[in-house]
Amino acid sequence: MTRTLDGITVWNGHEERGPVRLGWSGDRIDGMAPADDRFPGLAVIPGLIDTHVHLDTSALDGAGAGDAWPLVTPDAEKAVHVIAHALRFAAFGVTTMRDLAASPVQVAVGRAFDQGVLDGPRLLASGPVGMTAGHGDLFTPPRFRDRPPVADSPDECRRLVRQWAREGATGIKIYTSGGILSMGDQVGWRNQTRAEIAATVDEAHALRMLVAAHAHSEEGIDIALEEGVDSIEHATGIVPRQFDALVAAGIPIAPTLLINDLVAAGGGGIRPEASEKAREAVAGRDPAFLAAGRAGVRFVLGTDANGRFVRHGGQLDELRAMKTAFGWSDERTLVSATSDAADSLGLGDRLGRLDDGFAADFVVVRGRPWRDLAELTPENIVAVVSRGTVLAGQLPG
Ligand SMILES: [Zn+2]
Structure with missing residues (x-):
C-alpha cells in the first residue's frame, strides 16, 4: 500500500x-x-543518524538508577530500558542509532526492531574488543566478577570479533587511548598493542564489520589512522599535522562535543576524577576542531548520548554545537547527520537521503x-x- x-x-x-x-x-x-x-x-528531512549512542543505561528518571544499575540489572530487564531509550531518541527524529558498546542485549533489540516484532528505529550494535584495564573494561569495578569480555592477545582479539559476528553484532568498537568516564585509568594510557589492534581490524573487515575506534589522545588518533579503522570517536587530542591524513583517508570523526563539556563542567553525580580528565581533554579541543573543520576533516553526528548525560533530543543541541565548532553552514551541518552519517556507516545507498x-x-x-x-x-x-x-x-x- x-x-x-x-x-x-x-x-x-x-x-x-x-x-x-x-x-x-x-x-x-x-x-x-x-x-x-x-x-x-x-x-521533510531524512531521519537523523547518530553514529555513537549507548542505550543500556537505566531509563528511569532520577531515583531508582544508581551507579550499580548496569552491574546488577538482569539482561532481560535491560532490554526493556534499551527499547525505551531507542523509542525516546526516535521521537526527537533519530531514526538510526549505533550503540558503540553493545552487549547481546542491544543486538537482540536491534534484531527485534528489524524483524518488526516492535516498531522502532534502526539500532546498529557494535561489540567492544578491548584489553584488561582498557577504557571499556574500567566501567566495571576491579573486584566485580561478572565482567564484559576482554581480549589480551591478537588471537583473543580475533576470537572476540568472531564471537560478536556470531552474536549478530553489526560492527566492532576498539580503544586506542584511555577514557574519561572509565574508573582508574588515564586518557593517555595506550590501549592494546599494534598487533592486537591490527588483528581486530583485519578480522572485523574479513567479516564485513566496520571498526570504530575510541581515541582521545594524539597518539591514539595516529594509531587508529595507521591501523585502518573506519571511524574515530571523540578525537579531542587532534593536532593540525594529522589533518591531511584524516582528510585523505576520509575517516569520519564523531566529535561528542556536549558530553565532554558536560562531564568537564561536573556536578550531577559525575565523579570528580572524570570531570578532571574531561577538562584536560577539552582544554585544547575547540581551536583544534575549528581548524580541522576548516581543513575539511570529516565530522559526523556522534553524541555518546545515553539518555542521562546527553538526553533524548540532545542530538539537536549537538548539531547546533557542531555548526559553531567546525565553522560550517547550516546545510553542511545537517549533511553530517543525514547523508554523510549514513555513508560513514556504509549504509549510504539506503539511508540518510530521500530519493x-x-x-x-x-x-x-x-x-x-x-x-x-x-x-x-x-x-x-x-x-x-x-x-x-x-x-x-x-x-x-
Ligand atoms: Zn561512547
Whole structure:
C-alpha cells in the first residue's frame, strides 16, 4: 500500500528539492514528483543518524538508577530500558542509532526492531574488543566478577570479533587511548598493542564489520589512522599535522562535543576524577576542531548520548554545537547527520537521503532547518517516520 505526503518541501540529505508528492510503500520511498505547495510552513528531512549512542543505561528518571544499575540489572530487564531509550531518541527524529558498546542485549533489540516484532528505529550494535584495564573494561569495578569480555592477545582479539559476528553484532568498537568516564585509568594510557589492534581490524573487515575506534589522545588518533579503522570517536587530542591524513583517508570523526563539556563542567553525580580528565581533554579541543573543520576533516553526528548525560533530543543541541565548532553552514551541518552519517556507516545507498529506492525514514518539521539550524528544535518536530511507520507525532493533512 502506497502512502503519500502531497505537496511538502523536501530537503533530501544534500539539497532542497522544493514541494513534492512524497510516496512510500512499506520501508521504501517510491515517488518524489514535483507538486503544488500544500504545507508552506512544513518540510521533510531524512531521519537523523547518530553514529555513537549507548542505550543500556537505566531509563528511569532520577531515583531508582544508581551507579550499580548496569552491574546488577538482569539482561532481560535491560532490554526493556534499551527499547525505551531507542523509542525516546526516535521521537526527537533519530531514526538510526549505533550503540558503540553493545552487549547481546542491544543486538537482540536491534534484531527485534528489524524483524518488526516492535516498531522502532534502526539500532546498529557494535561489540567492544578491548584489553584488561582498557577504557571499556574500567566501567566495571576491579573486584566485580561478572565482567564484559576482554581480549589480551591478537588471537583473543580475533576470537572476540568472531564471537560478536556470531552474536549478530553489526560492527566492532576498539580503544586506542584511555577514557574519561572509565574508573582508574588515564586518557593517555595506550590501549592494546599494534598487533592486537591490527588483528581486530583485519578480522572485523574479513567479516564485513566496520571498526570504530575510541581515541582521545594524539597518539591514539595516529594509531587508529595507521591501523585502518573506519571511524574515530571523540578525537579531542587532534593536532593540525594529522589533518591531511584524516582528510585523505576520509575517516569520519564523531566529535561528542556536549558530553565532554558536560562531564568537564561536573556536578550531577559525575565523579570528580572524570570531570578532571574531561577538562584536560577539552582544554585544547575547540581551536583544534575549528581548524580541522576548516581543513575539511570529516565530522559526523556522534553524541555518546545515553539518555542521562546527553538526553533524548540532545542530538539537536549537538548539531547546533557542531555548526559553531567546525565553522560550517547550516546545510553542511545537517549533511553530517543525514547523508554523510549514513555513508560513514556504509549504509549510504539506503539511508540518510530521500530519493526513490531509499528507506522511508524521515522527519516532518516546521521551518527550513537546512537554512536555519536554530529551527531544528524538539518543538518543531511534527512527525517521525521510521521504516514507513509513524513512530511519533502525526503526519499533516
Ligand atoms: Zn561512547
